[in-house]
Amino acid sequence: MPIKKPILMFRVGYMLQYDGIADIKGGGSHIEKHGEGGEMWNFRPESGRCYGYVMTRHFSGIDLSRIDGSKSWHVNEELEGVNIVFFAKKPEGGQKVIGWYKNATVFHKKYRKRRGLKTYGDWEKLDYLCEVDAENAVLLDESDRTFEVPYAPVHGKGYPGHSNVWYGDAKEPRSQEFLKNLGNYIDQYSKAAGKPNGAGKSGSRSSQYDKELIASIEKAAISTTWDYYEGLGYKLTSVEKDNRGWDLEALKDAELLLLEVKGHIGSVVQFELTPNEYIQMQSNAFSYRVCMVRACLSMPELTILFPKKIGQDWMLETADLKVRVQLSEKIAAKASEVI
Incomplete structure (x- = not known):
C-alpha cells in the first residue's frame, strides 16, 4: 500500500x-x-x-x-x-x-x-x-x-x-x-x-509462541517481585485471579502493600494499567505499588514505582525520583450496530 x-x-x-x-x-x-x-x-x-x-x-x-x-x-x-x-x-x-x-x-x-x-x-x-x-x-x-x-x-x-x-x-x-x-x-x-503489512502476525504457531512468551514474562516478573519482598520480611499472597486490581499482597506487621506487577522482556517502560488497576491505584495510593520488572528473561531488574498525584494528573515514581513515569488516560469505545 x-x-x-x-x-x-x-x-x-x-x-x-x-x-x-x-x-x-x-x-x-x-x-x-x-x-x-x-x-x-x-x-x-x-x-x-x-x-x-x-x-x-x-x-x-x-x-x-x-x-x-x-x-x-x-x-x-x-x-x-x-x-x-x-x-x-x-x-x-x-x-x-x-x-x-x-x-x-x-x-x-x-x-x-x-x-x-x-x-x-x-x-x-x-x-x-x-x-x-x-x-x-x-x-x-x-x-x-x-x-x-x-x-x-x-x-x-x-x-x-x-x-x-x-x-x-x-x-x-x-x-x-x-x-x-x-x-x-x-x-x-x-x-x-514480499512483505505486506501485518506479515507474521497470523498463524497458530506464532499465536501459541506469543502466549507462551507472555506467560513466561509474567511468571518471571511475579517471581522476581515475590522474592524481593519476601527478602524484606513480608508475607506474600497471590490474588492474581481475584480481579482486585493488583497481583500480590505483601503483609509485614500492620503494613499491607498492594503490588501490581508489570513485566518486560526488554528495558523500555511500556505497560498499561487496566481501568480497574488505575482506579485501585488512585483509591489506594498510599499502599499501592507498581512493580516493574525489566529484562525478565535474562537479568531481571525490579523497579518499585509509587503513585503520586500532581494537580489533576497521576505519575509513578521511584522513592529516589530517578525514574518518573507519566500516566496518560485513554478513553476507548466499542462500536456495534443498533436498530
Whole structure:
C-alpha cells in the first residue's frame, strides 16, 4: 500500500546497521563533534518494537500540530499511524533514503527515555520520540539506498532543508510530486520484498509462541517481585485471579502493600494499567505499588514505582525520583450496530 500522509522525514547520520554503537558519518554538528548520536539505535528491535530518534533544534521534539491541526496537543500526547522516512547523506555525497517506519506512534514535543543494554556497550539512557512495531521498520541494504532526497538550499523551496525534521506539508507542486514518487518507491519495494503489512502476525504457531512468551514474562516478573519482598520480611499472597486490581499482597506487621506487577522482556517502560488497576491505584495510593520488572528473561531488574498525584494528573515514581513515569488516560469505545 503506498505511503500516505501523515508523513515525517528525519535526517540522521549515516550508518550501515543502526543497531548500536558503530561508525557514523554526518548527521549534524553533534555527531561531527562527538562521533555518536541517538539515531545509532533506530533499527534495533527490542521486545518487538523499534524506537526512533532524530536530533531536533533545542531538543524540542515533534510538533504534532504540524501533522494534525484539528485539536490542541499537550506535551507527551501520542499520534498513531504516522509514516516516518529516514534519510542520510552518504559519505560519497547525496542525500538518500535509508529506511522507514510505517504506522509509527509519535509523541508531541517530548523525548522519552529507555535504558541501554550494558552487554552491548550502550549508553545508560537512550532518547526516542517515536516507536513502531519492528515488522513495520525497514532498513535498506546499502546497495538499495538509491532514492535521492533533494536538498532545498540547492534544489529549491519545497524540499527538506536545514532542519533534521521535514513535515511534508509544503504546498509547492514539486513537493507533492516528490512525496508521490517516494510513496511509489516504498510501495514497489514492499511488493518486491514480499512483505505486506501485518506479515507474521497470523498463524497458530506464532499465536501459541506469543502466549507462551507472555506467560513466561509474567511468571518471571511475579517471581522476581515475590522474592524481593519476601527478602524484606513480608508475607506474600497471590490474588492474581481475584480481579482486585493488583497481583500480590505483601503483609509485614500492620503494613499491607498492594503490588501490581508489570513485566518486560526488554528495558523500555511500556505497560498499561487496566481501568480497574488505575482506579485501585488512585483509591489506594498510599499502599499501592507498581512493580516493574525489566529484562525478565535474562537479568531481571525490579523497579518499585509509587503513585503520586500532581494537580489533576497521576505519575509513578521511584522513592529516589530517578525514574518518573507519566500516566496518560485513554478513553476507548466499542462500536456495534443498533436498530
